[in-house]
Amino acid sequence: MTDSDGAAERERSAKTYEALKAYGLFALVALGAMALLVAVALPSEGRRARSLGEKAQAVLDARGFESWKIIGSESAGAPLSFGADVFRATDGGKGGGFVVAARVQTIYGPFPAVFVYDSAGGARFAGMMCLDGRVARAIGDGADSKRINFWKSRVPAIVAEARRKEEG
Amino acid sequence: MSFKKTFSCAAAALLMFVPAPGRLAAGVLLALEFDFLAISMAALNGVFSRPPLEDLKEPLLLALLVSIVILLSRLFSLFVPDLALQLGFAMYLPAVSSFLTAEVSSNAGVKTEDAVRGAARVCAAVSVGAVLFFLLRDVAGFGTITYFGAHGMEQKVLFDSGETCALTFLATIPGALLMAGAILSLLALAMKKIAIAGNSPVRGGADD
Numbered sequence: 001m002t003d004s005d006g007a008a009e010r011e012r013s014a015k016t017y018e019a020l021k022a023y024g025l026f027a028l029v030a031l032g033a034m035a036l037l038v039a040v041a042l043p044s045e046g047r048r049a050r051s052l053g054e055k056a057q058a059v060l061d062a063r064g065f066e067s068w069k070i071i072g073s074e075s076a077g078a079p080l081s082f083g084a085d086v087f088r089a090t091d092g093g094k095g096g097g098f099v100v101a102a103r104v105q106t107i108y109g110p111f112p113a114v115f116v117y118d119s120a121g122g123a124r125f126a127g128m129m130c131l132d133g134r135v136a137r138a139i140g141d142g143a144d145s146k147r148i149n150f151w152k153s154r155v156p157a158i159v160a161e162a163r164r165k166e167e168g
Numbered sequence: 169m170s171f172k173k174t175f176s177c178a179a180a181a182l183l184m185f186v187p188a189p190g191r192l193a194a195g196v197l198l199a200l201e202f203d204f205l206a207i208s209m210a211a212l213n214g215v216f217s218r219p220p221l222e223d224l225k226e227p228l229l230l231a232l233l234v235s236i237v238i239l240l241s242r243l244f245s246l247f248v249p250d251l252a253l254q255l256g257f258a259m260y261l262p263a264v265s266s267f268l269t270a271e272v273s274s275n276a277g278v279k280t281e282d283a284v285r286g287a288a289r290v291c292a293a294v295s296v297g298a299v300l301f302f303l304l305r306d307v308a309g310f311g312t313i314t315y316f317g318a319h320g321m322e323q324k325v326l327f328d329s330g331e332t333c334a335l336t337f338l339a340t341i342p343g344a345l346l347m348a349g350a351i352l353s354l355l356a357l358a359m360k361k362i363a364i365a366g367n368s369p370v371r372g373g374a375d376d
Contacts, residue, residue: 018219026224033235040242051249051320083256103256107340108310109189112253130191130250133311133325135339 049073053087055129056101059114063127067092068116070099074162086162091118098159101129104151106139113148115155123155171363173272174286178293179352181206181265185298186344188258193251193314193321195302201240202262202298203291209233209270210287214280229267237263248320293355301344301351309339 053070060068074086084102091097097118104113112129125148128136139145181202188194212232216225241259245252252259273286306314311327337343 022221022224025221026228029228030231030235033232033239037235037239037242040239040246048245048249048252052253054319055250085253101253103253107342109187109339109341109344110254110256110258111189112250130254130314130321130323131310132323133328134331134333134336135310138336 049085049087052085052101056085056087056099056114059127059129060099060116063114065116065126067094068097068099074098074159074166084158086159089116091116094118094120097121098162099126100155100158102151102154102158104147106147108135108139111139113151115152117155117159123152125152171359174289174293175356175359177265177269177272177290178297178355180268181262181290181294182297182301182348182352182355184261184265185258185301186341186348187261188302189254190302190305190309190339190344191312191314191321191323192299192302192306193248193316194255194258195298195306196316197244197248197251197255198258198262199295199298201237201259202266202294204240205233205236205262205266206269206287206291206294207284208236209266210273210283211280213270213274214283217274217280229270233263233267248316250320254321293359297351297355300354301347305338305344305347308335309337309343311335 050073053073057070060066060070068089068091070087070089072088074088084100087099087101089097089099095118097116100115100117100123101112102115103110111131114126114129115123116126117123128139131139139148184202185195185198188198209229212229213225216222216228221228237260241252244255244259269287269290270283273290274280274283278286306312307326312323312325314321314323316322338347
């Protein structure tokens with residue numbers, strides 16, 4: 001091997017080393033970010049569900065569904081999905097049911113709507129979470145809202161999906 | 169960073185807030201998210217511009233941006249779950265405008281400190297604009313004031329005559345667009361005045 005071949009070989013090795021260092025650092029940073037994400041995502045799920053359950057219960061108590069009591073939560077989607085939450089509930093002495101908090105897009109922006117659902121009465125709209133005052137009255141009753149009625153019709157499927165995930 | 173660039177970045181960031189619900193708590197959260205993302209992206213841009221990572225700067229920044237945004241959304245869902253459920257995809261929108269801000273403020277040849285300073289100027293304008301935008305919509309549109317409490321977002325009803333009024337329009341998304349235009353005009357005027365005052369040869373007039 002001549003001197004020039006050796007120099008070229010050393011240059012190639014140095015370039016390979018630099019590239020490996022760069023990609024190694026890239027992988028390390030990306031893996032670190034993902035690990036941090038998983039470390040925060042998994043333990044936060046229980047606390048999030050409890051806190052949302054309390055808010056949903058407050059809506060039920062304020063809107064004439066006092067007999068409904070939330071007793072636990074079901075997983076409604078992927079761990080990083082925030083579209084809807086499903087809670088197990090009891091309806092006084094009448095048996096069990098579910099409470100669903102789903103984000104509904106309105107002309108006033110997105111708001112979480114709270115529904116109650118049991119096999120006897122079907123899905124009923126309880127009220128809007130995070131909303132009081134005149135806008136709550138404008139959209140909160142939901143009796144004639146097409147959007148609310150659309151989500152009401154989706155509630156049985158959301159509950160069925162959550163139950164399937166919980167059992168599976 | 170020039171006035172025009174600062175204003176363009178601030179305008180892009182403010183318009184990203186239009187789909188969000190017009191509540192003050194949501195505005196504060198989104199403005200803080202934007203500030204954190206824009207400043208950290210501007211700083212990381214400088215860090216990754218050095219060897220051996222300069223060729224991988226863009227994918228690395230994007231991967232980190234996505235991770236940080238998802239991480240922040242998880243933290244929001246942990247501490248203010250009702251607001252996180254309400255915001256939904258709106259939580260991810262500041263990422264777009266913050267990346268743009270970091271890219272514009274970190275042009276080739278600009279030192280990292282200057283890039284961070286430029287991003288911070290945009291953040292200041294966005295924060296002032298966002299607080300005004302969401303406060304006006306919350307108070308005048310919804311007739312409420314929202315804030316962070318021990319159990320997530322809390323609200324107090326300020327005005328409720330029992331009927332919707334003309335100001336309720338400000339609570340709607342079309343009202344938000346109108347309001348964003350008004351705030352941006354005010355912001356442009358204020359930034360121009362500040363720039364003129366900063367470039368004025370007459371400084372410290374009180375001492376004369």
